[in-house]
Amino acid sequence: MSSFFGKRKSQHAATPALGTTPAKNPNAPVPTPLERMLMNAGPIRNDGSDKFFGMENFGNTCYCNSILQCLYYSVPFRDNVLSYPRRSNPESVAQAQANAPARVPPTSQANGNAKKPQGPSSARNAGTPPNQQQKPEDKDSPEYKKKQALITGPILNMSYENSADYEMPEDLFTSLKDLFEAVVVNQSRSGVISPSRFLETLRKGNEMFRSAMHQDAHEFLNLLLNTVLESVETQDRKLIAQQKADAASSESEDTDIAKVESGTVSFPSVLPVPTASPNKWLSDLFEGTLTSETRCLTCENVSQRDEPFLDLSVDLEQHSSVTACLRRFSEEEMLCERNKFHCDNCGGLQEAEKRMKIKRLPKILALHLKRFKYTEDLQRLQKLFHKVVYPYHLRLFNTTDDAEDPDRLYELYAIVVHIGGGPYHGHYVAVIKTQDRGWLLFDDEMVEPVDRSFVLNFFGDQAGLACAYVLFYQETTIEAIRQEQRNEGKARMSQDVTNGLGVMPKHSNEMNRVPTISPITSLTMPGEAAQYAALDHAATAPQLKTNGHVETPSSPHLAAIRPTSPIVQSKKEKAKEEKVRKEEEKARKAAEKQFEKQAEKERVENEKQRRKDLANKLQDAHKRQEAELRAALEASKASKADEDRRNALERAETYSPTSSSPSGLDRFKRSKSLRFGSLTKKDKPRSNPSDENVSEPPSDSVPSINPNESETQKEKEKKNRFSIRKKSFGKLT
Incomplete structure (x- = not known):
């Protein structure tokens, strides 16, 4: 520990x-x-x-x-x-x-669990000099x-x-x-x-x-x-029994009073006595339901058995995760040989497949990682130091097929950590996420704030024999997680800005700086490093000779720029080198300026081309839209002409001299100007001769003047069956 x-x-x-004010001396605690953390915590x-x-x-x-x-x-x-x-x-x-009663310190407990007192009076320090008894803590x-x-x-x-x-x-x-x-x-x-x-x-x-x-x-x-x-x-049972007794006593008293007042016999009430329902708050929080499904391989009969659980225990595997352990928890298991299943349908022991699934998810999931396993070789429990990764947020996939809310999202809020090499000795601590103060470490009497990354130190592969033993997850939502991430991002950003003032600009300048080797640097570079001095002239494009070969860049020869002794070097040589350096610097700046100008020119041309392409696309879209609009207008005009012809035909049929003049109401019923669609299957004239005696024939059964014209008209009506236009009622008499 x-x-x-x-x-x-x-x-x-x-x-x-x-809450006390610290002393102002330098030795103040x-x-x-x-x-x-709690000094400015508020009320x-x-x-x-x-x-x-x-x-x-x-x-x-x-x-x-x-x-x-x-x-x-x-x-x-x-x-x-x-x-x-x-x-x-x-x-x-x-x-x-x-x-x-007065508190008894653990040092004077008589139960065998007392801590040994520290100091010179202990047996370990007996007989040692005083200066060696007290070691600095x-x-x-x-x-x-x-x-x-x-x-x-x-x-x-x-x-x-x-x-x-x-x-x-x-x-x-x-x-x-x-x-x-x-x-x-x-x-x-x-x-x-x-x-x-x-x-x-x-x-x-x-x-x-x-x-x-x-x-x-x-x-x-x-x-x-x-x-x-x-x-x-x-x-709860006690309170219900007490309420029933109180209700029965009050009912008997009311009955006796009623008998005395009325002098008649009264019967007990038929309505049940209202009682308080048992409290289920603990079941709603921690209790879930496991379903054990067993399928007989002989008759394919499936039997189910439900059982509640307050915490879920899962087996561990090396280099796995909590999700993988839960997936293995719900894998199918073969029941064969000595573990055969007694099938009620078959009436005997049969081979079967068994699977455990979660039928109802709890609001708070206590997940127990089986770190302690019994080994037959050692005949005792042994701690498993398997690396098992647990996430901050968890969904129980592959274990909740028939659950009410299979996609429920859980958030990690507490971990019980076991520190030690075996199940018979060690120490327990808790790492808990609080509402307002983040993650805290609870180690008996000590409470300390820790970072969020500290939670991921107990997968089982870290030094110190500390492993996560019990994980506590509580239900949450996507909105709550996103809000928490936004708050953490704002806090981290403000901290980075505060701690990084004066560092960010320098870092950006270093990132944008092009690593080049100047002639001055090349003079002091021994060996092969001086050869890279010729790269300073790469920005200047060399001129082509008439034979097509590239002319050698006008840079001094490597032998000319080799370092010479300061004693041999004269003022004239120094001036010559300075002049060469200035010319090279000038050529380099001119090349950089020309390069920037060329890049700006290309950027402007690309922008012009992009805008031109965008204008062409917009123009094509406008043309296509105008063509569609013209086609729609032509279709509307053709539909209007067909409607006018059909109306004229109907008026001609209505005022036909061969037909008897109907009455005003019959003429109103027989007119097709009240309809908004063409003929349908229900409106076709009936072929049964007995229908002629009906007093009110269908409105569409008006005989046509010319059969050929009628057939042509029917075909046009069939084409315009789905055109809907408002009919004109102005010419009806």
Whole structure:
């Protein structure tokens, strides 16, 4: 533990009380990182979200401290624990704290878990000189920080129980509720909790936690959640029974009063007595449903069995990820040989395929990584140091085929880390993401802020034997993730701008600078480096001779620019070299200027060509649009001419001299000017002769004057069946 977390540097010596003004002398204690973080935190809220208390270790209780911290910073769980069955009165909490027994330090515990006192009186330091007894302590070590946290305080003495305030028997749930309420009611933002009463209640009802051996944090989590669930259900049944008894007594009293007043016999009410429904808040948060599907390979019959779970345990593989482990968790497993399945349909043992799937997803997913595996060779448990990558955000693909919300998105908010080489010894710490202060490291009494990248140090491949053991994921949304990323990006950008003032311009200039070798530099470069001096003239295009060969650039020969002794070199030679250098510099600048001018010219021509192409495209689009518009107008005119001809034909048929003059109402019904479409299949004249006696024939069954003209007209109407125009009613009489 010390080798891993001792690398994290912290600038503090002795921790002062939170909120105190530091002394002005140079030997004044420097605030801890947590205290610096909380100095400008604003007013204290009454929900406990801005409280950061460590927990005292009583020898081997780090497993309990890490799990309790993770559950406290699970906001919905903490709120439900505080409000069930009701919130305690702050006065009753203060009174219970005032009447609590005195705190017993762990050094004087009699349970075998006591820490050895440090100092000259220990057996290790006995007989040594005084100057060698006291060694200077490392102020960056976790042990020193934990001592300073206990010295600074405040220490919440949780040696009392307050279950009578909410009328429940004392158990693990009431002790947990007392612990949460003590933190919320306290006026300090940081300190140390001494959960002695909670540990006493835990050991009283569970024998396996009474020993001084190293305990399993996952077993404690499973026990605690099941105990809380049983306590809540028992309290609900008690409240329901009490409500039924009260309702029955009140009903009997009302019946007796009614008998006395009326003197008649009254019957009991048929309506059921309203009772309170059992509370399901813990089931809604942590409980999910697993479905075991077994398919018989003989009769293809599929049997399902559902079972609830409060935490999900997955096997590990080397160099894998949490997603891969979950995919393997839901893979099909063959049941054969000794593990055959008893099929009810076949009536015997048959080979089958078994698969585990998640039917209902919980809101808070406690994912247990099976780091401890029993090996038959060693006949004991062994820790697996497999590299298993866990993400910040998780979706349970391939495990939730029939779930209600298979694409639910989870966010990592807490990790329980085991540090040690085996399951029988080690240490537990918790890394938790808080609402307002980001990620924090909870190591018993010590609480320190850490960076977001610190969370990814526990895949199992890092030095220090620290591995993630239990992962806590809570449901989230894409919008919440994007908002958090925006906030982190703004903070990172402001930090980069603040830290990089005066560095960014220099960096950009260095990036834009072209690495060239000047003649002065080439004079001092020995060997092959001087040959690159001719590259200074590459920007000037050499002239072609008449025979097509390239003329040699007008640069001095390599032998002429070789360094000579300062004694032999005269003033005339120096002036000549300076003149050559100036001419070369002038030629280089002229070449650069010509190159820039040529580049600008090409850029202007490209822009002109681009604009010309864009104008041509726009012109083609306009021409195509005008052609389509003309075609539409011509089609509209042709349709209008057809409509006029059809109307003329209808008027001719209506005023035909051979037909009897119908009455006004019949003429109105027989006119086709009220219709907006052409003939349909339903409007065709009936071929049955008996239909002639019908008093109201169809409106479209008007006989045509000329058969050929009628057939031509029908064909035109069939072509314009889907043309819709408003008919003219002006000429009807």
